[in-house]
Amino acid sequence: GQQLNQSPQSMFIQEGEDVSMNCTSSSIFNTWLWYKQEPGEGPVLLIALYKAGELTSNGRLTAQFGITRKDSFLNISASIPSDVGIYFCAGPGGSQGNLIFGKGTKLSVKP
Amino acid sequence: KAGVTQTPRYLIKTRGQQVTLSCSPISGHRSVSWYQQTPGQGLQFLFEYFSETQRNKGNFPGRFSGRQFSNSRSEMNVSTLELGDSALYLCASSFSGAWTDTQYFGPGTRLTVL
Numbered sequence: 065g066q067q068l069n070q071s072p073q074s075m076f077i078q079e080g081e082d083v084s085m086n087c088t089s090s091s092i093f094n095t096w097l098w099y100k101q102e103p104g105e106g107p108v109l110l111i112a113l114y115k116a117g118e119l120t121s122n123g124r125l126t127a128q129f130g131i132t133r134k135d136s137f138l139n140i141s142a143s144i145p146s147d148v149g150i151y152f153c154a155g156p157g158g159s160q161g162n163l164i165f166g167k168g169t170k171l172s173v174k175p
Numbered sequence: 176k177a178g179v180t181q182t183p184r185y186l187i188k189t190r191g192q193q194v195t196l197s198c199s200p201i202s203g204h205r206s207v208s209w210y211q212q213t214p215g216q217g218l219q220f221l222f223e224y225f226s227e228t229q230r231n232k233g234n235f236p237g238r239f240s241g242r243q244f245s246n247s248r249s250e251m252n253v254s255t256l257e258l259g260d261s262a263l264y265l266c267a268s269s270f271s272g273a274w275t276d277t278q279y280f281g282p283g284t285r286l287t288v289l
Contacts, residue, residue, distance in 0.1 A: 094274065095274055095275070099280075104282065105282050105283075106179070106265050106267070106280030106281050106282050106283050107218075107265075107280050108280070109277055109278070109279075112277065114275070152218065154218075156274035157220055159223070159230070159231040160206065160223055160225065160230050160231055160271075160272035160273065160274075161206045161207075161208040161223030161224075161225070161230065161231060161267075161269065161272035161278070162208065162220045162223060162231050162233070163208070163210075163218075163220065163267075163278060164220070165217055165218035165219075166217070167217045168217065
């Protein structure tokens with residue numbers, strides 16, 4: 065079945081640093097989604113990408129839909145302590161209401 | 176606009192028991208999806224309901240079932256609980272379940288099976 069491989073698994077960075085994470089798949093996706101989950105909460109959508117090559121920003125977050133449609137990247141600039149959480153990439157699972165998720169990148173930010 | 180709500184937030188059960196979890200979607204959303212989140216397997220799709228009908232199901236045993244009511248509220252049921260069913264169960268609602276619709280997640284129900 066479809067799988068999303070996300071890396072790195074975890075990151076420990078200093079406040080103010082930039083962060084980069086990525087997601088790859090062996091199959092083509094028509095949509096790439098980036099979610100963030102904080103402790104005790106459900107995932108929250110950060111950025112949605114619908115077109116190959118698309119580059120979209122949401123504040124300090126920038127995500128790109130890879131040209132091959134098999135990968136996507138999320139960058140966070142000038143990280144702050146509230147960026148802490150788990151970042152998931154996701155894509156349509158082939159049926160309504162079905163999303164496939166990567167295993168997540170756990171981000172820790174040291175003040 | 177109120178978000179997705181899930182009740183209860185925490186549950187402790189013993190093996191062999193059954194459990195029912197509830198999800199109230201965002202007003203106007205007719206699609207409700209359920210996911211299981213565990214440290215080992217991550218987030219996995221359980222099933223999706225739209226207009227009181229299960230349209231799609233993930234790769235889970237028949238012990239996992241659900242239903243949706245006419246007001247779009249949904250319940251999921253797990254029978255004959257096993258230790259491996261311990262997980263965070265998340266529901267998400269969207270307008271129609273289409274891949275272009277944003278799924279909004281609730282805070283989840285943390286189920287512990289002893």
